[in-house]
Amino acid sequence: xxxxxxxxxxxxxxxxxxxxxxxxxxxxxxxxxxxxxxxxxxxxxxxxxxxxxxxxxxxxxxxxxxxxxxxxxxxxxxxxxxxxxxxxxxxxxxxxxxxxxxxxxxxxxxxxxxxxxxxxxxxxxxxxxxxxxxxxxxxxxxxxxxxxxxxxxxxxxxxxxxxxxxxxxxxxxxxxxxxxxxxxxxxxxxxxxxxxxxxxxxxxxxxxxxxxxxxxxxxxxxxxxxxxxxxxxxxxxxxxxxxxxxxxxxxxxxxxxxxxxxxxxxxxxxxxxxxxxxxxxxxxxxx
DNA sequence: AACCAGGGAAGAT
DNA sequence: ATCTTCCATGGT
Numbered sequence: 254x255x256x257x258x259x260x261x262x263x264x265x266x267x268x269x270x271x272x273x274x275x276x277x278x279x280x281x282x283x284x285x286x287x288x289x290x291x292x293x294x295x296x297x298x299x300x301x302x303x304x305x306x307x308x309x310x311x312x313x314x315x316x317x318x319x320x321x322x323x324x325x326x327x328x329x330x331x332x333x334x335x336x337x338x339x340x341x342x343x344x345x346x347x348x349x350x351x352x353x354x355x356x357x358x359x360x361x362x363x364x365x366x367x368x369x370x371x372x373x374x375x376x377x378x379x380x381x382x383x384x385x386x387x388x389x390x391x392x393x394x395x396x397x398x399x400x401x402x403x404x405x406x407x408x409x410x411x412x413x414x415x416x417x418x419x420x421x422x423x424x425x426x427x428x429x430x431x432x433x434x435x436x437x438x439x440x441x442x443x444x445x446x447x448x449x450x451x452x453x454x455x456x457x458x459x460x461x462x463x464x465x466x467x468x469x470x471x472x473x474x475x476x477x478x479x480x481x482x483x484x485x486x487x488x489x490x491x492x493x494x495x496x497x498x499x500x501x502x503x504x505x506x507x508x509x510x511x512x513x514x515x516x517x518x519x520x521x522x523x524x525x526x527x528x529x530x531x532x533x534x535x536x537x538x539x540x
Numbered sequence: 541a542a543c544c545a546g547g548g549a550a551g552a553t
Numbered sequence: 554a555t556c557t558t559c560c561a562t563g564g565t
Contacts, residue, residue, distance in 0.1 A: 378546095385545040388563045430561040432549080473548045497546035536546075 255324040258308070258317055259332075262340045264362030265314035267307040270335070273366070276540075277390060279397055281407045291369060292409040293330055295323045300402065300409045303327050305335070311362045334367045336486055344527050351523045353531055356505060360534045367486050371451045372444065373410045374484035378476045379436050380429075395427040396437075416441035436471025443469065459487055482529050491528040493517045501535035 267287070274289055275282040281290040288306035295301055301321055309315030320327045332338055341364060348357040368374035380396065381389040400411040400419070416438060424434035443449045449469065454462055459481055466477045478492040492498055499511040502520075506512075512520070524531040 381546065383545060383547040383560090384562080385564055387545095389546080391563085428562070432560060436548085471548070475547055479546080492546080495546050496544090500546090539546095 254319065254321055256317065256319045257324070257328060258315065259328075259337065260309070260313075260315045261337045262342065263312045263314055264341055264345070265337075265364055266311040266362035267309075267314060267316070268311075269360075269363050270366055271307075273537075278394055279408050290405075290407050291331070291334070292404070292407045293320075293327060293369065294409070295326065298412065300404050301327070302405055302407050303331060305331060333486070334369060336364050336366065339364070339486075339488075344530050347527055348524070348531070352506075352520060353524065353534070356534050356538060357530075360537060363534065363537070365482070365486055365488075365529060365533055368483050370410060371454065371480070371484045372413055374480055375440065375451070375472075375476075376410075376416075376437060378479045378483075379440065379471055380433065381479075382433070382476065392427065392429065396424075399423075399427060413441045413444040417445035432471075440469060440471060455485060459490070482532065487529065489526045489528045491517075491521050491524070491532055493521075495532075497536055497539060498532060501539045505535065505538060 268284075271282050271284055271287065271289060274280040275284060281292075283289075286306060287308075288304055291303045291305065293301055293303050301323065303318065303320040306317045306319075307314075308317050318328065318331055341362060345357055345361055348354055351357075368377065376396070377393055380392050384392070397408050397410055400415050402409045402411075419438055421431065421434040421438060424437060425431065429437070440449070444451060454465075457465070462481060462485075463474070463477045466472050466480070467474060475492055475494055478490050478495075481487040482490045482492075493514055499517075502508070502512050502517065503510070506520075521528060521531065
């Protein structure tokens with residue numbers, strides 16, 4: 254058992270992170286203890302649990318992180334997932350002079366938090382395509398309960414190899430559409446067979462990743478943008494085609510109709526190079 | 541009951 | 554290249 258105390262640069266509102274994580278029933282969150290238990294795998298893909306507990310405040314963020322083994326590797330993962338090396342203050346300063354200043358005041362200190370693994374992120378994005386959030390969560394939960402594994406009350410996402418071995422009918426039985434079943438299983442097979450190496454994506458540019466992934470059947474621009482944002486934590490993504498983003502902009506600016514692509518391009522110009530945070534807070538504003 | 545949902549592929553122009 | 558249609562299913 255190892256323990257480590259980490260201080261990071263403010264602002265960082267971890268209680269908001271926990272509230273957000275608790276929306277997904279698969280996450281092992283305790284708002285009372287101010288902690289989340291993370292399902293992480295070591296290099297041998299053996300499941301292990303790392304606990305992250307807030308012991309500070311938004312203005313003096315401090316955390317107690319603990320786990321059972323692989324301290325160094327697990328700490329790197331935690332820092333990556335919660336973006337502890339990024340400072341939110343420059344982002345806040347940047348938006349104070351823009352048409353989103355109010356939104357950024359409301360969400361000050363809210364970080365971008367990544368999915369726990371790139372494969373989870375990719376599968377979740379495919380599952381979420383074109384579905385309302387409620388049903389999408391239901392499908393994701395069924396998927397993990399059916400093919401993932403549980404350890405000490407924490408759910409671990411299935412491995413690509415497991416999903417690669419399924420038949421389309423296995424997912425149809427969970428009320429996946431035939432198309433979605435094909436997208437999920439075929440992509441998992443590609444990953445399991447080495448045709449798509451997720452580990453190597455991190456070293457590529459956004460544009461190269463887009464070009465590479467959209468060639469895969471079932472993965473379009475929206476999915477890649479979401480993977481870049483929530484899988485890899487890239488800072489400058491603005492999924493304009495996303496219905497949620499459009500609705501959020503409509504509401505935030507009191508528009509009569511959903512914004513056009515041109516309008517969105519125009520209003521987002523001053524958000525660069527932090528488009529991802531604008532996207533994130535716009536999404537939050539309608540949740 | 542009709543329309544929508546944090547899309548994407550396949551076909552048509 | 555860009556536009557249209559279809560896919561499937563639960564939510565509102």
